[in-house]
Amino acid sequence: MTASVEAPRATEPSRVAVCRLDDLVVERGAAVVVDGRQVALFRLHDDRVRALSNRDPFSGAFVLCRGIVGDRAGRPVVVSPVYKQAFDLETGRCLDDDAVGVPVYETAVDHGVVHVTRPGTRALRP
Amino acid sequence: MPAAGPVVVVGFGMAAHRLVQELVERGVAAGRGVVVVGEEEHPGYDRVHLTRIAGGSDPSSLYLPGGWPDDVEVVLGQRVVAVDLAARTVRTDAGRELGYGDLVLATGSEGFVPPVADLLGDGTVVYRRIDDVLAMRHAAASVPAGAPAVVVGGGLLGLEAAGALTSLGLRVTVVEVADRLLAQQVDVGGGAVLRRLVETGGIRVVTGSGVAQVRREDGALTGVVLADGTELAARVVVVSAGIRPRDDLGRTAGLTMGERGGILVDDACRTSAPRVWAIGECACAAGRCWGLVAPAYDMAVVVADRLAGGTAVFTEADTATELKMLGVPVASAGDVHGTTPGALELVWADHVGGVYKKLVVSEDGRRLLGAVLVGDTESYGLLRALVGGELPGAPEQLVLPAVEGRAGDVALPDAALLCTYNAVSVGAVRDAVRCGDACDVPSAKGCTRAGTTCGSCVPLLKKVVESELVAAGGTVSAALCEHFAYSRQELYSLVRLRGLRTFSQVVGELGTGRGCDICKPLVASLLATLAPAHPLDGENAATQDTNDWALANLQKDGTYSVVPRLPAGEVTPAKLAVIAQVAADFGLYTKITGAQRIDLFGARLDQLPQIWQRLVDAGMESGHAYGKSLRTVKSCVGDTWCRFGVQDSVAMAVRLELRYRGLRSPHKLKSAVSGCARECAEARGKDFGVIATESGWNLYLGGNGGFTPRHADLFATDLTDDELIRCIDRFLMLYIRTADRLQRTSTWIESLEGGMDYLRSVIVDDALGICAELDADMAAHVAKYEDEWAATLADPERLARFVPFLNAPGAHDPNVVRVPERGQSRPIRDAERRPRREVLVAGPALPVGAP
Ligand code: SRM
Ligand SMILES: Cc1cc2nc3c(=O)[nH]c(=O)nc-3n(C[C@H](O)[C@H](O)[C@H](O)COP(=O)(O)OP(=O)(O)OC[C@H]3O[C@@H](n4cnc5c(N)ncnc54)[C@H](O)[C@@H]3O)c2cc1C
Ligand code: SF4
Ligand code: FES
Numbered sequence: 001m002t003a004s005v006e007a008p009r010a011t012e013p014s015r016v017a018v019c020r021l022d023d024l025v026v027e028r029g030a031a032v033v034v035d036g037r038q039v040a041l042f043r044l045h046d047d048r049v050r051a052l053s054n055r056d057p058f059s060g061a062f063v064l065c066r067g068i069v070g071d072r073a074g075r076p077v078v079v080s081p082v083y084k085q086a087f088d089l090e091t092g093r094c095l096d097d098d099a100v101g102v103p104v105y106e107t108a109v110d111h112g113v114v115h116v117t118r119p120g121t122r123a124l125r126p
Numbered sequence: 127m128p129a130a131g132p133v134v135v136v137g138f139g140m141a142a143h144r145l146v147q148e149l150v151e152r153g154v155a156a157g158r159g160v161v162v163v164g165e166e167e168h169p170g171y172d173r174v175h176l177t178r179i180a181g182g183s184d185p186s187s188l189y190l191p192g193g194w195p196d197d198v199e200v201v202l203g204q205r206v207v208a209v210d211l212a213a214r215t216v217r218t219d220a221g222r223e224l225g226y227g228d229l230v231l232a233t234g235s236e237g238f239v240p241p242v243a244d245l246l247g248d249g250t251v252v253y254r255r256i257d258d259v260l261a262m263r264h265a266a267a268s269v270p271a272g273a274p275a276v277v278v279g280g281g282l283l284g285l286e287a288a289g290a291l292t293s294l295g296l297r298v299t300v301v302e303v304a305d306r307l308l309a310q311q312v313d314v315g316g317g318a319v320l321r322r323l324v325e326t327g328g329i330r331v332v333t334g335s336g337v338a339q340v341r342r343e344d345g346a347l348t349g350v351v352l353a354d355g356t357e358l359a360a361r362v363v364v365v366s367a368g369i370r371p372r373d374d375l376g377r378t379a380g381l382t383m384g385e386r387g388g389i390l391v392d393d394a395c396r397t398s399a400p401r402v403w404a405i406g407e408c409a410c411a412a413g414r415c416w417g418l419v420a421p422a423y424d425m426a427v428v429v430a431d432r433l434a435g436g437t438a439v440f441t442e443a444d445t446a447t448e449l450k451m452l453g454v455p456v457a458s459a460g461d462v463h464g465t466t467p468g469a470l471e472l473v474w475a476d477h478v479g480g481v482y483k484k485l486v487v488s489e490d491g492r493r494l495l496g497a498v499l500v501g502d503t504e505s506y507g508l509l510r511a512l513v514g515g516e517l518p519g520a521p522e523q524l525v526l527p528a529v530e531g532r533a534g535d536v537a538l539p540d541a542a543l544l545c546t547y548n549a550v551s552v553g554a555v556r557d558a559v560r561c562g563d564a565c566d567v568p569s570a571k572g573c574t575r576a577g578t579t580c581g582s583c584v585p586l587l588k589k590v591v592e593s594e595l596v597a598a599g600g601t602v603s604a605a606l607c608e609h610f611a612y613s614r615q616e617l618y619s620l621v622r623l624r625g626l627r628t629f630s631q632v633v634g635e636l637g638t639g640r641g642c643d644i645c646k647p648l649v650a651s652l653l654a655t656l657a658p659a660h661p662l663d664g665e666n667a668a669t670q671d672t673n674d675w676a677l678a679n680l681q682k683d684g685t686y687s688v689v690p691r692l693p694a695g696e697v698t699p700a701k702l703a704v705i706a707q708v709a710a711d712f713g714l715y716t717k718i719t720g721a722q723r724i725d726l727f728g729a730r731l732d733q734l735p736q737i738w739q740r741l742v743d744a745g746m747e748s749g750h751a752y753g754k755s756l757r758t759v760k761s762c763v764g765d766t767w768c769r770f771g772v773q774d775s776v777a778m779a780v781r782l783e784l785r786y787r788g789l790r791s792p793h794k795l796k797s798a799v800s801g802c803a804r805e806c807a808e809a810r811g812k813d814f815g816v817i818a819t820e821s822g823w824n825l826y827l828g829g830n831g832g833f834t835p836r837h838a839d840l841f842a843t844d845l846t847d848d849e850l851i852r853c854i855d856r857f858l859m860l861y862i863r864t865a866d867r868l869q870r871t872s873t874w875i876e877s878l879e880g881g882m883d884y885l886r887s888v889i890v891d892d893a894l895g896i897c898a899e900l901d902a903d904m905a906a907h908v909a910k911y912e913d914e915w916a917a918t919l920a921d922p923e924r925l926a927r928f929v930p931f932l933n934a935p936g937a938h939d940p941n942v943v944r945v946p947e948r949g950q951s952r953p954i955r956d957a958e959r960r961p962r963r964e965v966l967v968a969g970p971a972l973p974v975g976a977p
Contacts, residue, residue, distance in 0.1 A: 019932040027640065027668040028675075032933045041932075045640055060956065061684035062939050066672045070642035072568065073608065079643035081672035081680055085578060086568070086643075096572045 015108070015115045021047065022112065029065030029078060034116050039105055040065035041114065042089055044076055049114050050089040051105035056080045057094070064102070130401070131158065131227030133433060134216060136206045136375065138164025140173055141406030141422040142232035143190045146198055148430030155197040161224055162198065163216075165205040168256050174419055176259055180290035185256045209379040211399050228401045230429060231376055231389060235369035235407040235417065240278065244340045245365065249347030253287045253366040262287070262364060266294040269361040273297065276350050276360040278337050279367035280307040282447070287364040288329050299330040299358055301337055301350075303367075311447055311458040312482075315475055316500045319482035323454040323501060326480075332356070337363075371408045371415050384410025393439040395429050403429050411440050418445060454480075455503040460496030460513035461486050467834050467876050469495055470586050476501075485509075491589060492516055544586055545576035552590055559594040566608070567591060606867065607644040610637040614792065614867045618652055627657050629669045647671040648867050651754055654790035655862055655903070658910045660917055662924045673752035675927070677914055678734055681727060683942050683953040686734060688714070688726040689751035690741050691787060694761040694779035694799070695722030704744040708737055715950045721758045721796065723749060728951070730938055735928050738915045747913035750788060754868075756795045759783035760808065764801030764818070771801035773818030778847070779807075782816070785851065788911045789858065792865040792874075799823075810838045813871040814854055819843065823850045827857060827885065830872035839875070839882050842890070852901070856889040859900040 018032040024043035031054050032039050038054035042065070054062045059082040067078040069089075076089040085096040094100040106117035133149060135142045146162055149155045164170070171188040179185055192200075204218040209229065217223050237252040239245060246252075251262045266275075273296055277288045280302025291298045300307070306317025307324065321331050332352065339351035340363070349359045376389040382398035384390045388410030395403050395411060405425035407417055416422065424440055431438035447458055464471045468489030475482045479501070486496035494517050497509040540553030554574050555564070564570035567584065570591045571577050577584040605611045610633075612620065617636065626632045629649050633641055641649075650661070650669040661670050661677070673679050678686035690705065697705075705724055709716045712733055714726035729737055741747075750756060761779030765771030779799040786795070798809040799816040809815025815826040815838045822844040829838030842853060857871075865874040878884050887893040918924045930938050944951040945958065 023926075023932050025667050025927075026665075031931050033931045033937060038931070038939065059682055060941075061682060062941055063672075063680065063684040066675065066680070068643040068646050068671065069640075069668065070609075070646060071640045072642060074639065076640070077642075082682065083578065084643060096568075096578055097575060098572075 014118050016118055017113050017115050019114050020112055021049070021109055021114055024049065024114070027069040029067065029069065031062070031065045032116065034105070035118055038062045039116055040078070041107070041116075042069055042076075042078060044069070044089070047109070049107045049109055050076065051107045051116055052078070052087060052089065052092050053103040053105075055102065056082050057100050057102055058083050058085055131214070131225055133158055133160045133228045133230060134224050134226035135160065135162040135230045135232055136216065137231065137233040137372075137406075137408070138162050138166070138170045138200065138202070139232060139234045139406065140170065140190070140419050141234070141426045142230070143170030144423045144426035145230060145232065145405060145430055146170075146194065148427055149433065150194055150198065152430055152434040154430070154433050155195065158227060160198045161201065161226075163201040163204055163206050163218060163224070165203070166255060166257070167203050169200060169202065171256065173255070176253075176256070177286045177290050179256070179259055180263065181293060182263070185260070188256065206375060209375055209402075211379055211402065214401070226401075228403065228433060231397070231402070231404040231408055232406045232426075233372040233375060233408040235371050235415075237283075237365060238368040238370050239365055240337065240367050242337055242340060244342055245337070245363070247340075247342065247347070248345055249361060250340075250363045250365065253283055253364050254369075259290070262290065262362070263294065265362045266291065266296055269296070271295040273361040274299070274349075274359040275362040275364070276301060276337070276358055278363060278365045280304070280331065280333065281310060281366065281368065282308065283366035284364075285324070287366050288324075291362065291364065292327070292329060296362060297330075298328075299332060299360075300324075301335065301352065301358070302331070302333045303336040305334050307331065307333070308456065311462060312456065312498050312500060313463055313484060315473055315484060316456075316458075316482045316498045319475065319480055319500045320454060320456060323480050327454075332358075369407065369417055371410070373408050376402075376404065376408070384413075384415065386410075386415070388415040391425075393441060394432050394437075395425050395440055396432075403432075405429055412442060416445075418447065421445075454501065455499070457499045457503040458497065459509060460494070462496050462498055464496070465834070466495050467836060467873055469834075470589075487517070489589075491593075544590060545574075550574045550576035555587065555590050556594045559591055560598060564591060565595065568607075606648065607642055609633060609639045609641050609645050612636065614648060614652075615864050617649070618656075618863055621649070621652050622656055627653065628665045629653070630665060641669070643671075644867070647674070647754075650674070651790045651792070655907070658907070660912075660921075660924070661914060662918060662927060667927070671752075676731060676734065677738075677748060677752060677918060678729065679752045681953070684939060685728045685730055685942055685953075687751070688729055688734070688737055688741075689719065689723055689749040690746040691749040691783070692723045692746075692758075693783040693787075694759055694776050696761075696776060696780065697724075701744055701746060704740060704746075708740050712737055713944070713951060715952060722760045723758060725751070728944065728953070730930065730942070731928050732930050732935075732938065735919060735925055739919055742913070742916050742919060747787075748915045750914075753788075753790060754792065754794055755788060755790045756783070756786040756797070758796060758798075759786075760796075760798035760812070762799075762801050762806035764799075768801055770804060771818070772820050773801055773823065775799040775801035775807065775816075775818055778816060778818075778823070778850075781847075782851075782854070785908055786854075786858065788914070789862075789907055791858070791862050793868050793870045795858070795871070811835070812838060814838070814857060816850065822846055825850060825853055827882070828872045828875040830870050832870070834872070836872045838872075841882060841886065853889055855904040856897055856900045857885065859903045860885075860888060860896075863900075 016034050024030055026043050027045055029040050029042045032041055040052050040054040042050045052064055054064050056064050063081055064078055067081045069078050072086055072095055077086040079086050085094050087094050087102060092102045092104040108115045142162055146160055149160055169192055170190045172190060204220045206216050207219050208217045215223055215225050237254045249265055251258050275291045275296040275298050277284045277300045280300045284300055288298045288300050306314055307320050325331055335352040335354045337350045338353040341349040347361055351357050371388040373387055373389045382390045389397055389404040389408055390410045391397055391404050395405055397404050406422035428438045428440045464486045469486050472485045481501035484498040488495055494513050544550050544552045544555055555570055555576060558564040558570055558573050563573040567588050570587055577587045620636055621632055632649050646669040659666060661674050676686055678688055681687055709726050714728050717725050719725045759779040759782045761775045764775030765773055782797055796812045797814045798807040798812045800807040800809045801818050809817050810826050810829050811831050812829045815829055817824045824843045825841045826838035827841045830836045861871055861874055875881060929935050943954040945954050
């Protein structure tokens with residue numbers, strides 16, 4: 001089904017190809033792994049792709065990609081499937097709790113392939 | 127009325143005393159004569175203040191005023207042992223026979239004695255009558271001062287007895303099986319404050335355990351052992367563990383009994399036999415036995431009036447109580463436990479000062495339904511008067527000193543805690559609305575955090591936000607969410623009329639924006655009824671709630687639970703073996719659910735298809751535990767095996783479950799079928815419950831467990847199989863068409879003007895002329911049903927959803943960790959994780975940089 005993805009090597013540039021745009025369902029999330037980190041990808045209705053950490057900070061479960069995608073006051077959001085807080089897909093900010101946010105990853109779609117910018121090398125060392 | 131011989135009254139307690147007094151005053155005694163037979167040596171006395179004589183006063187100080195004319199004969203120290211309904215006579219244990227024109231049973235209650243061996247005997251007293259108090263006085267006098275005593279039961283009487291024993295110089299422990307003191311009168315919070323106050327008075331309190339054994343040496347009491355093994359020394363034991371109606375006379379005479387005992391009477395207090403009445407605690411009136419003196423008096427007045435030719439009726443009694451327990455004032459009135467549908471609770475608790483106050487108000491906050499006051503009952507009189515009526519202003523004015531009222535608003539005080547979980551007050555929410563930070567529930571959640579945890583305060587949050595908006599001159603819309611200006615019902619009609627098929631069409635034609643977690647699953651549910659399609663196909667996939675999207679229930683660690691359908695709870699050994707093997711092979715935690723089926727917990731997303739493949743191969747199908755749809759139709763075993771069964775409840779439950787499986791609805795749907803009136807399937811707790819009769823089925827609608835339990839109401843009786851199904855078909859389709867989002871049938875029915883009668887007119891008499899449509903909708907559902915799991919397994923595109931990581935198909939979430947427990951495994955708790963940091967994925971297809 002998906003294009004098989006080569007594991008990134010340490011010398012590789014800062015961008016990783018993770019899947020094809022077609023692998024993503026419009027307005028639904030999916031998870032990928034980037035440098036061992038679980039990243040939630042979301043394909044918006046206009047085919048932009050947004051990426052957040054997959055970890056729901058309220059429950060600690062890695063499930064944000066399974067939330068419902070929609071908008072709140074025009075801003076694209078995903079709603080955590082566990083306790084239903086909304087997260088802004090552009091900024092990672094939790095719209096139900098100012099004090100909470102999740103990491104955002106940069107994405108790009110190139111010739112139908114979705115790329116995620118790798119987090120700093122710091123993230124490689126557990 | 128024809129004077130038909132004397133009025134004979136059995137029992138001379140408080141109700142009997144009042145009755146005789148009324149008969150004298152109405153001239154009935156003079157006309158016909160009255161005979162009252164009491165088993166105790168004392169004439170009618172004030173049982174309510176029994177404890178007053180514990181200190182040594184003379185019992186006669188409790189006697190109620192008598193001095194009746196000679197038309198009243200009082201017989202003391204004799205017990206009536208037989209009633210002959212045909213001959214209209216009663217006989218006493220002294221052999222005296224009395225003919226009656228009218229017979230009034232006023233035999234009261236007796237103390238309930240828990241079935242514990244050797245409990246009764248020397249040193250043990252059951253607390254109910256004057257002689258019991260005298261015996262308690264005697265027992266206390268025959269042990270040294272400071273000797274230990276145990277009171278069995280922490281209700282009203284138990285606390286009175288504890289107070290009396292303390293004043294007699296004993297060291298008292300109260301043992302209560304329930305989780306709090308005064309469980310009948312106060313709620314959990316009030317119980318906690320009360321307990322502290324009682325303990326300050328030097329009385330020990332043990333809750334949550336009962337007396338299991340009694341220790342005696344040579345017959346002399348030495349102690350008790352509790353169910354949890356605790357040993358308590360005791361030289362005196364006072365039993366006050368509840369009361370049982372003394373209905374044995376009526377029972378042996380063949381009178382009809384109430385469901386839970388008590389002699390059943392109608393609203394005139396008539397029993398099932400002509401000219402036989404029952405009043406006070408021995409009667410089951412207006413559906414229950416009443417353990418208080420006020421209703422006993424009311425019944426006495428009703429019978430006196432009837433015997434004088436009047437038409438008085440007994441309906442509901444005031445169960446308000448105010449007591450002073452061991453110096454602690456306690457008062458409660460009305461719906462103490464907030465069981466009225468939609469009831470909201472407002473609580474003020476000052477644990478340091480020992481004051482607890484709770485008001486139960488109606489959904490709109492305008493009517494007072496009940497109150498609990500512990501520690502400070504000053505406002506009791508006023509509150510009691512208001513129960514059931516409109517509140518004059520903000521309720522806090524009634525219980526708190528000087529707080530500004532807010533006319534035209536939901537009458538909730540700013541200080542009241544709205545969200546107990548996040549400690550957000552009503553005032554904080556109002557402030558948020560006033561300064562423009564909040565204009566609806568989501569924005570109010572965002573800026574105050576109210577309602578973001580367990581969600582149970584969201585209905586109250588909604589009300590407060592809306593009323594504050596109105597107060598601020600804004601408007602409240604019935605809008606579903608920011609994307610749709612329609613209610614669920616309006617949206618249903620519009621989608622149906624316009625024949626819309628996808629969420630994009632619906633939001634494009636009827637809404638704005640891209641939808642959210644409220645409107646998307648709702649539209650998905652409407653479309654599932656109006657245009658059935660697989661939930662994972664096309665756009666459907668994006669609109670489903672997480673659970674529907676995975677066709678499984680998400681658990682706290684991100685894994686899922688699996689519930690195969692077991693129609694009617696029936697399962698073959700072969701299927702059971704498959705379930706067992708699947709659970710073992712995938713390491714799933716296995717548990718029987720509360721609804722007669724089996725739940726397998728802890729499946730990873732990628733394991734779901736493999737698990738389901740095996741279940742489907744073995745002939746099982748989705749149980750829709752994840753959907754707002756039919757869950758189970760529970761059943762009892764029915765007439766196939768059970769000696770009391772009158773119909774085949776299992777077969778009917780299977781038929782219903784197979785008919786309605788997969789039906790998407792505003793909220794989940796539950797059902798049950800019982801094979802006879804003993805009701806072992808608990809059908810009356812279900813949205814639609816069916817109970818077998820000799821000649822067919824009785825249908826009950828609108829039952830609910832959950833947050834606000836409600837018994838289902840009788841809709842129709844003695845239906846044939848087909849009639850039953852037709853009624854349920856229409857009921858369900860009407861509900862699906864007109865209910866609000868997340869509104870169970872119980873609250874839906876209560877919101878219908880005309881309630882059950884209205885439903886009958888629509889479903890049975892076709893008053894709206896829509897029955898044909900409803901029938902057709904249901905027929906379409908039945909015809910189009912397919913098992914979602916079998917259909918998913920058959921389609922590679924659908925299966926593609928069950929891959930945990932698109933770029934690492936073999937990897938899985940390393941943060942899911944299991945710990946063994948009781949022979950199975952459970953998710954690791956946070957505290958058990960050693961380094962508290964994210965574990966990186968190191969799946970086979972994705973080697974991570976070297977450590
Ligand atoms: C598994 C089970 C508990 C168990 O271990 O026994 C259960 C588990 C859950 N119940 Fe339940 N309920 C279970 C029987 C019940 C019952 C008893 C019954 O059905 O006989 C009730 C009360 C009866 C009723 O609904 O009227 C019940 C009343 C609730 C409620 C309150 C509903 C209400 O009307 O107030 C919720 C919350 C909700 O739905 O909003 C709830 C919600 C839940 C959720 C979905 C909570 C959640 O979001 O995670 C749980 C998910 C289970 C899962 O992952 O599989 N569960 N739940 C039971 C599954 C029964 C089954 O075979 O399908
Ligand atoms: C310690 C204590 C405190 C209480 N405090 C309160 C309170 O604060 N508020 C409140 O509302 N209620 C209170 N109650 C309850 C109240 O006393 C009863 O609700 C009330 O007495 C009921 O009246 P009754 O006539 O139905 O029954 P009872 O007063 O119990 O009278 C029944 C009488 O019938 C006699 N009898 C039974 N069978 C026969 C027979 N076969 N032949 C002849 N005689 C028979 C019994 O011996 C008894 O004397 C209290 C009760 C007790 C024990
Ligand atoms: S009662 Fe139901 S919702 Fe609450 S913990 Fe148990 S299963 Fe979960
Ligand atoms: S009480 Fe407010 S979220 Fe549960």
